[in-house]
Amino acid sequence: MPGPIQSVERAAAILRLLGGAGRPLALAELAAALDLPRPTVHGLVRTLREEGLVDQDRATSHYRPGAGLRRLGTGWDRHDLRARAMNWADALAGSSGCAVFLAVPDLAAAIVVHHVFRPDGSPQTLRTNTEQPLHATAWGKCLLAFAPVATPAPRELELRRYTGRTATTVVMLEAQLAGARSRGMATDVGEYEAGVGGAAVPLRSGGGLTVAALGIAAPVEDLFGGGGEPRRAQAEQLQHAGREISAQLGSLR
Numbered sequence: 001m002p003g004p005i006q007s008v009e010r011a012a013a014i015l016r017l018l019g020g021a022g023r024p025l026a027l028a029e030l031a032a033a034l035d036l037p038r039p040t041v042h043g044l045v046r047t048l049r050e051e052g053l054v055d056q057d058r059a060t061s062h063y064r065p066g067a068g069l070r071r072l073g074t075g076w077d078r079h080d081l082r083a084r085a086m087n088w089a090d091a092l093a094g095s096s097g098c099a100v101f102l103a104v105p106d107l108a109a110a111i112v113v114h115h116v117f118r119p120d121g122s123p124q125t126l127r128t129n130t131e132q133p134l135h136a137t138a139w140g141k142c143l144l145a146f147a148p149v150a151t152p153a154p155r156e157l158e159l160r161r162y163t164g165r166t167a168t169t170v171v172m173l174e175a176q177l178a179g180a181r182s183r184g185m186a187t188d189v190g191e192y193e194a195g196v197g198g199a200a201v202p203l204r205s206g207g208g209l210t211v212a213a214l215g216i217a218a219p220v221e222d223l224f225g226g227g228g229e230p231r232r233a234q235a236e237q238l239q240h241a242g243r244e245i246s247a248q249l250g251s252l253r
Contacts, residue, residue, distance in 0.1 A: 010034065011044050015053065015065070024062035052205075078104060081212055082114045085203070085245045089116050089214070092241040096234045098216035098223065099124065101200070103132065103139040105150040108157060110140040110213070118218060135159050135173050136166050138198030142186035142213035145177040146202035150210075165191045185235065186213075189228055190220050197223045199230040201242035205249040214242050 017033055018025060031041045045063055048054035052068025082102060089100045093116040102114035109131035117124045134140035135157055144151050154177070159168045165188075167173040180186035188198045200215030216223070216238050225231045230238075 007044070010036065010040075011048060014041070014044055014048065015069070018054065018063060018065050019069075024057055024060065024064040026060075026062050030063065078111075078113045081249075084248045085212075085214065086114060088241045088245050089114055092214075092216065092237060093117070094119055096216055096218075096237045098218040098234060101127070101139050101198070101215040101217060102203075102212060103137075103143065103200075103215065104212045105134075105143045105147055106131070108134065108152050110134055110137060110143055112139075113212075133160065133162070133192060136162050136188060136192040137215075138186045138188045138200040138217070139213035139215040141173075141176060141180055141188065142200035142202055142215065143210070144173075145180040145186055146213075147210040162192050163190055163194045165189055167191065185230070185239070187224075187228070187230060189224060195220055197230075199223065199235060199238055201239055202246075203242060203249060204246045211249065214238065214245060 013034055014030060017030060027038055027042055027045070030045065031038045034041060045054055045056075049056055049063075049066065051066075053066045055064050055066040056062070057064070081104065085102050089102055092098075093100045097119060099118045100114075100116040101112055103110040103112050105111075110133070112127045112130050112132060115127045117126075132140055134144050134151060135154070144154065154170045154173045157173075159170070159173065160166070161168050167176055176186075184201065186200050190197055192198075196217055197220040198215050198217040200213045202210040203212040203214050205211045216234060218234075223230055223234060229235075
């Protein structure tokens with residue numbers, strides 16, 4: 001049986017020290033407490049800082065527990081997530097001509113935490129703070145495909161039919177999720193609302209963990225071309241916005 005991984009043990013020890021000290025600690029104090037060379041400890045705390053698990057005071061250079069530790073059990077704060085994504089979501093609506101949705105998993109539903117209207121002036125209903133089905137929306141399927149720990153297994157979902165295109169069997173849904181993982185993007189072609197299609201990409205925080213889905217929605221004929229794939233320009237705009245938001249979530253500085 002393989003033994004413990006030394007770097008992980010040391011990183012855990014640093015977090016325990018910082019959590020129990022009651023005050024920020026200097027690099028020298030951490031190194032002395034662990035009986036390790038300063039360069040070794042510096043490499044560890046730098047990685048922990050980049051992952052948001054350790055913060056460093058700019059004035060003193062001392063270290064303290066990071067905000068990321070508070071998210072380990074609860075995921076990203078929705079207001080913080082929305083604030084980090086808002087500018088890119090607004091810009092994406094303008095460039096793509098689509099409505100934009102930012103959604104997070106919540107039990108057996110996708111919760112919309114930010115919704116930007118299509119810029120065409122058509123009548124639309126604000127969907128922020130609403131629950132939407134995981135199996136019938138692009139952002140819901142994106143969360144199922146890329147955040148399986150935070151969402152139920154397909155066999156545990158109530159696969160309610162919303163339109164004639166909704167996946168109502170586990171086999172159908174699992175095939176759609178496999179396709180989403182293969183292309184890096186989930187889609188729905190009028191599966192939740194007749195005539196309205198969507199596409200969504202995962203938003204990842206430090207370490208590649210999927211914490212939300214970013215999606216676009218528009219009439220099916222506007223969003224999809226031949227073969228049921230999103231039109232190239234809009235897909236590329238969505239993917240670019242997803243990468244930029246993920247970079248902000250991963251920085252945690």
